[in-house]
Amino acid sequence: xxxxxxxxxxxxxxxxxxxxxxxxxxxxxxxxxxxxxxxxxxxxxxxxxxxxxxxxxxxxxxxxxxxxxxxxxxxxxxxxxxxxxxxxxxxxxxxxxxxxxxxxxxxxxxxxxxxxxxxxxxxxxxxxxxxxxxxxxxxxxxxxxxxxxxxxxxxxxxxxxxxxxxxxxxxxxxxxxxxxxxxxxxxxxxxxxxxxxxxxxxxxxxxxxxxxxxxxxxxxxxxxxxxxxxx
Ligand SMILES: C[S@@+](CC[C@H](N)C(=O)[O-])C[C@H]1O[C@@H](n2cnc3c(N)ncnc32)[C@H](O)[C@@H]1O
Numbered sequence: 001x002x003x004x005x006x007x008x009x010x011x012x013x014x015x016x017x018x019x020x021x022x023x024x025x026x027x028x029x030x031x032x033x034x035x036x037x038x039x040x041x042x043x044x045x046x047x048x049x050x051x052x053x054x055x056x057x058x059x060x061x062x063x064x065x066x067x068x069x070x071x072x073x074x075x076x077x078x079x080x081x082x083x084x085x086x087x088x089x090x091x092x093x094x095x096x097x098x099x100x101x102x103x104x105x106x107x108x109x110x111x112x113x114x115x116x117x118x119x120x121x122x123x124x125x126x127x128x129x130x131x132x133x134x135x136x137x138x139x140x141x142x143x144x145x146x147x148x149x150x151x152x153x154x155x156x157x158x159x160x161x162x163x164x165x166x167x168x169x170x171x172x173x174x175x176x177x178x179x180x181x182x183x184x185x186x187x188x189x190x191x192x193x194x195x196x197x198x199x200x201x202x203x204x205x206x207x208x209x210x211x212x213x214x215x216x217x218x219x220x221x222x223x224x225x226x227x228x229x230x231x
Contacts, residue, residue, distance in 0.1 A: 040105070040106055041191075042085075042105075042106040042108075042109060043106060043107070043108045043109075045190075046086060046106075046108045046109055046112065049085050049086050049088065049109070050086060050112070053086070053088045056088065057088075057092065059217055059218055059221070060088065060089060060092045060144070060173070061092055062217070063173055063217050063223050064089075064092050064093060064096075066215060066223055067140070067169070067171050067223070067225070068096065070169070070225060071139075071140060071168060071169050073093065073096040073098050073140070074096065074097065074098070075096075075097035075098065075099070076099075077096070077098040077099065077139045077140060078098070078099045078101070078137065078138050078139045078140075079093055079098040079099065079100055079101070079138065079139065079140045079141070079142065080101045080102065080103070080133060080138040080140075080141045080142070080165060080166075081093075081100070081101070081102040081103075081141075081142045081143075081144070082102075082103055082104075082127045082130070082141060082142065082143045082146065082158075082162065083103070083104055083127055083143060083144070083145075083146030084102030084103065084104045084109075084110075084113055084122065085104055085106075085109045085113065085146075086109050086112035086113050086116075087102065087112065087113030087116050087117045087120070087122075088144075089142050089144050089173075090102055090113065090117050090120055091116060091117065093142075094117070098140075100117065100119065100120040100121070101120060101121040101122070101123070101133065101138070102117075102120055102121075102122045102123070103122070103123045103124075103125045103126075103127065103130050103132070103133065104122075104124065104125075105124060105125065105126045106124075107124060110122055110124050127143070127146070127150075127158040127161060127162075128154065128157040128158050128160075128161050129161065130161060130165060133165045134165070135164055135165065136164075136165065136166070136167045137165055137167075138165050138166050138167065139166075139167050139168045139169070140166070140168060140169045140170075140171060141162055141165060141166040141169070141170045141171070142171045142172075142173070143158075143162065143170070143171070143172050143173075143174075144171075144172075144173040144174070145173065145174060145221075146174070147172060147174050147197065147201070148174050148175055148187070148192055148193060148194045148197040148198070148201075149190065149192030149193065149194075150192070150193060151193050152193065152196070152200070152204075155193075155197075155204065156204075156208075159204070159205075159208035159209070160208075162208075162226075163208070163209065163228065166228055167228060168227070168228055168229075169225060169226065169227055169228065170209060170226040170228070171223065171224070171225060171226070172201075172205060172223075172224035172226060173217060173221060173222075173223055173224075174197075174201065174221065174222070174224065175187075175194065175197065175198050175201070175220055175221055175222075176198060176201065176202075176214075176216070176220065176221065176222040177198040177199060178198070178219060178220040180219065180220045183220050201224070202214065202224075205224050205226050208226070209226035209227065209228065210227060210228060210229055210230050211226070211227040211229070211230050211231070212224060212225065212226050212227070213225045213227075
């Protein structure tokens with residue numbers, strides 16, 4: 001793990017509502033305040049996500065490349081990953097040098113993400129109430145492979161929270177309607193809202209954000225670009 005340089009500590013962090021705790025200060029806060037949610041159903045998916053990451057890297061790299069073509073990702077870009085899990089997407093954003101933040105309510109996932117991305121600001125918070133993330137404080141917000149697990153009412157709350165924290169672009173990478181049996185069985189086991197989500201995702205996102213474009217990533221996933229402004 002790299003120690004932060006003294007000059008980094010002195011930099012202002014306008015994307016966070018209050019002075020963020022240092023890496024070492026964050027650890028006690030994480031364990032004390034989150035013991036009840038440290039173990040949830042996602043805890044048991046942590047090793048699965050580690051295995052899946054190897055298969056997903058290439059697709060994610062190309063999806064992020066497509067985002068970069070639309071909105072250049074630079075060291076000045078503030079990027080948030082909501083439901084960041086073990087840091088799979090943030091790790092793929094690292095080469096762009098962006099200022100990275102992430103939120104996820106699952107302690108085990110966040111523990112992994114913290115170990116591999118010490119430079120990122122990571123908060124144990126759910127998508128509908130990201131108290132550490134200021135209004136319009138992020139240029140780009142990613143939500144990958146997460147929304148289909150939420151029920152429709154909760155998704156609506158999450159869209160409002162995404163719109164609150166994002167200045168330019170909300171990037172959703174998630175399923176579209178497909179006929180992949182393995183995906184269907186996996187999602188049935190996972191028990192989220194996948195079967196309804198794939199039918200409604202286009203309309204939901206188009207209604208929740210000023211402008212929405214869809215690009216196919218692979219036979220079962222799409223890149224949904226939700227712009228915060230009309231052209
Ligand atoms: C399938 S994983 C995807 C993780 C990551 N986005 C990725 O693409 O690798 C779903 C993630 O959603 C997180 N999650 C579950 N409930 C959540 C909530 N209410 N708000 C934000 N994230 C949540 C889980 O902890 C888990 O990390």
